[in-house]
């Protein structure tokens with residue numbers, strides 16, 4: 028819970044504030060960009076909500092914040108209604124789970140509702156209001172884990188929903204040694220006709236991405252949109268395994284068709300498949316340009 032006595036001085040006056048425990052994960056800034064801004068390497072409120080839409084977005088960010096660093100001076104009466112809005116619809120039956128976990132440095136996780144079994148993509152916090160909503164939406168058949176950094180509460184979700192967890196063997200460690208489906212090698216793995224897991228070593232050795240319906244690409248920490256660069260990019264300075272391998276993986280990924288990039292960190296991006304191909308080429312050119320750095 029955020030504490031008033033830790034309220035950052037950089038917040039503008041008003042009900043909503045960020046306290047000094049913020050880990051600067053960026054979540055609140057993309058969820059409620061008219062309210063939160065980075066100031067002095069942490070988030071702060073630069074504009075208090077002045078309509079219901081902004082207020083709801085700010086409270087959604089409050090619930091999503093991995094460190095409970097966002098607070099309100101007066102208890103928000105509408106918080107139960109905001110809780111019931113999660114997971115937040117993105118497009119069709121694809122949702123943003125919210126409730127980011129500190130254990131994955133605030134990475135986003137997603138939920139796909141499908142007739143043949145729902146998928147949780149990376150792990151949010153295992154927290155009662157979200158668990159209840161996921162039950163109402165039909166539970167979880169598979170918990171797909173993009174890579175070892177974003178597994179958070181995977182065991183609690185497995186124990187509660189009985190879902191099979193999927194992770195590449197090169198990213199398995201003592202905490203994930205008992206996952207049910209262990210992927211191997213570099214060949215794509217068709218989990219179902221509409222679900223393709225594509226190995227993309229680079230950020231970590233066992234990183235994979237998930238392509239759903241040839242439209243939605245869940246990218247973990249492999250690929251994201253950068254507001255600063257104004258194009259797709261990879262995390263050059265947060266690449267734990269091999270930048271060279273990451274570049275090779277990205278070249279392979281550019282051969283696939285998709286319309287959405289839904290990352291763990293960084294911003295999401297949507298366009299038509301033709302333009303996405305162009306954006307992938309821009310990303311690759313940029314990656315080549317920073318390879319020596």
Ligand code: SF4
Nearest residue numbers: 049050052053055092
């Ligand atoms: S979501 Fe929380 S931890 Fe992340 S930047 Fe915002 S206030 Fe900081």
